Amino acid sequence: MGMRFVSYTISSKDVPGRWSLVLFMKGCNFRCRHCHNWRLVTGDEKDDITEREVLCEVSSNPVTDTLVLSGGEPTVHNPQKLIDFVLRVKSKNPLLKVRVDTNGYAPQVLEKLREVVDGFAVDIKSPIGRSSRYSYTAGRKVDTIRIRDSAYIADGLPLTIFRTPKYPWLTEGEFAEIEEFVSSLRSPWYLNEFYEVPSCPFNV
Numbered sequence: 667m668g669m670r671f672v673s674y675t676i677s678s679k680d681v682p683g684r685w686s687l688v689l690f691m692k693g694c695n696f697r698c699r700h701c702h703n704w705r706l707v708t709g710d711e712k713d714d715i716t717e718r719e720v721l722c723e724v725s726s727n728p729v730t731d732t733l734v735l736s737g738g739e740p741t742v743h744n745p746q747k748l749i750d751f752v753l754r755v756k757s758k759n760p761l762l763k764v765r766v767d768t769n770g771y772a773p774q775v776l777e778k779l780r781e782v783v784d785g786f787a788v789d790i791k792s793p794i795g796r797s798s799r800y801s802y803t804a805g806r807k808v809d810t811i812r813i814r815d816s817a818y819i820a821d822g823l824p825l826t827i828f829r830t831p832k833y834p835w836l837t838e839g840e841f842a843e844i845e846e847f848v849s850s851l852r853s854p855w856y857l858n859e860f861y862e863v864p865s866c867p868f869n870v
């Protein structure tokens with residue numbers, strides 16, 4: 667019995683210059699304001715996609731060259747199961763690259779996954795040096811050392827990127843602090859547009 671997923675989509679936007687099969691997984695250890703995938707986070711969605719369907723798609727679809735594990739938060743799942751899944755995917759299609767999208771709150775899981783994936787997209791949601799601001803954005807008490815450690819573990823892999831939404835509650839000075847932190851890293855950083863999600867129950 668392999669892994670199960672809520673849904674997937676084929677996208678040319680998630681990984682620049684590549685066609686990706688993006689898999690959405692349930693669960694998350696954050697409760698971010700304006701989360702776009704809050705229904706995945708609260709677990710209301712059904713796991714309808716079987717691993718078998720995914721393996722079939724990655725071995726037969728000639729367009730996709732990348733698999734993205736997204737969510738929700740993939741790292742809340744059993745790391746060994748994630749590793750075994752990635753290995754099965756790569757044995758079906760050895761040319762396929764794999765990226766894991768993460769909030770960076772489980773550096774110990776990233777450390778293990780690093781051996782089998784081609785990169786991570788790590789969110790830097792607020793300045794690393796400001797735990798209280800990070801906690802405000804993420805909707806829970808955040809130990810930012812864990813985000814910093816994840817950034818260091820992910821940095822430099824071929825598909826690794828760092829991402830920050832232009833959250834309207836962060837000041838210019840705070841964005842400058844984030845920029846200073848990511849400028850010490852090798853992988854690219856993207857400051858993305860912020861889109862409001864009025865229905866998100868975490869906007870309290």
Ligand code: SF4
Binds near residue numbers: 700704707739
């Ligand atoms: S890390 Fe935040 S934005 Fe990402 S899925 Fe979890 S709650 Fe949503």
